[in-house]
Amino acid sequence: MPQSLEEIFPEIYKLRLDGNTLLVTRNMTPGRTYYGEPTYQVDAVEYRSWNPTRSKLAAAIMKGIGYMPVRPGATVLYLGAASGTTVSHVSDILGETGHVWGLDFAPRPLRDLLDKVARYRANVSPILSDANKPMEYSSLVPKVDAVFADVAQPNQAEIVVKNASYFLKRGGWAMLSIKSRSVDVKQKPRDVYDAQVKVLEGGGLKVRELIELDPYEKDHAMALAESA
Ligand SMILES: C[S@@+](CC[C@H](N)C(=O)[O-])C[C@H]1O[C@@H](n2cnc3c(N)ncnc32)[C@H](O)[C@@H]1O
Structure with a gap:
């Protein structure tokens, strides 16, 4: 899948994935999520999707x-x-x-x-x-x-x-x-x-x-x- 990660503020990233732009943060607890948010692996690091309609x-x-x-x-x-x-x-x-x-x-x-x-x-x-x-x-x-x-x-x-x-x-x-x-x-x-x-x-x-x-x-x- 074509993807790119851009840090827009320290530890706040935009992940571009297949034409979509998602806001993500680096998961401090890899393997654990909190409210059903999707996760993405980039260079062996796990990021959690941060939905702007919920925050x-x-x-x-x-x-x-x-x-x-x-x-x-x-x-x-x-x-x-x-x-x-x-x-x-x-x-x-x-x-x-x-x-x-x-x-x-x-x-x-x-x-x-x-x-x-x-x-x-x-x-x-x-x-x-x-x-x-x-x-x-x-x-x-x-x-x-x-x-x-x-x-x-x-x-x-x-x-x-x-x-x-x-x-x-x-x-x-x-x-x-x-x-x-x-x-x-x-x-x-x-x-x-x-x-x-x-x-x-x-x-x-x-x-x-x-x-x-x-x-x-x-x-x-x-x-x-x-x-x-
Ligand atoms: C819109 S929700 C917050 C959602 C949360 N910020 C998030 O993004 O996950 C508003 C919250 O404010 C709390 N709240 C409202 N008035 C409050 C007060 N005077 N003191 C403490 N909490 C309050 C409510 O109980 C509710 O949980």
């Missing part, structure tokens, strides 16, 4: 985000980890010297994150908690290089601001997946995105990019912001 971070990469704070060796607080579909790829990217704290307030998916992902990956720590209450997990999470949020809540930008003020290093990055319908179903998505950007900026974050995630995720955008 807003993957969608932002496919839509051409210009900077990627999730990189080898980084520390990441991930809010809205669910059962770890995206967290598993973040773990691949960070590698053994990085770490991701994956937080969710829903016990069932968090249990899957623990049993099906963190058990096999030493760089993943699940936390059962409410992202509105950073004080409650402040003893578990150090200052991090990046705060990532995919919580689909009306106050999603405030949640990022609050967590950034507790946990983000100076010069660190915040990423917010904005779900327009979680904020206001009647407002135009673009107006919701602008309002969420204002909340981030009012909280001292400098928004560097805003990327609409359609067609991978309808009425979603990713905001990329730098701490002051």
Whole structure:
């Protein structure tokens, strides 16, 4: 099969296979997959397919985000980890010297994150908690290089601001997946995105990019912001 692999950010690759382009990460646990994702062997290395319709971070990469704070060796607080579909790829990217704290307030998916992902990956720590209450997990999470949020809540930008003020290093990055319908179903998505950007900026974050995630995720955008 004709195939070629291009590294677009450190440890994030595009695999071109028979005319299709797939986003992939190098599997830290060869032979083990997490949510039925296909794997591919290139030069005896196993890569896991990262589907942009199932991960807003993957969608932002496919839509051409210009900077990627999730990189080898980084520390990441991930809010809205669910059962770890995206967290598993973040773990691949960070590698053994990085770490991701994956937080969710829903016990069932968090249990899957623990049993099906963190058990096999030493760089993943699940936390059962409410992202509105950073004080409650402040003893578990150090200052991090990046705060990532995919919580689909009306106050999603405030949640990022609050967590950034507790946990983000100076010069660190915040990423917010904005779900327009979680904020206001009647407002135009673009107006919701602008309002969420204002909340981030009012909280001292400098928004560097805003990327609409359609067609991978309808009425979603990713905001990329730098701490002051
Ligand atoms: C869209 S799903 C996340 C999917 C996940 N990011 C992925 O790509 O695999 C949103 C998650 O946010 C969680 N969530 C919503 N509000 C939250 C809050 N205040 N604190 C913690 N988790 C929250 C939900 O329980 C749900 O699992």
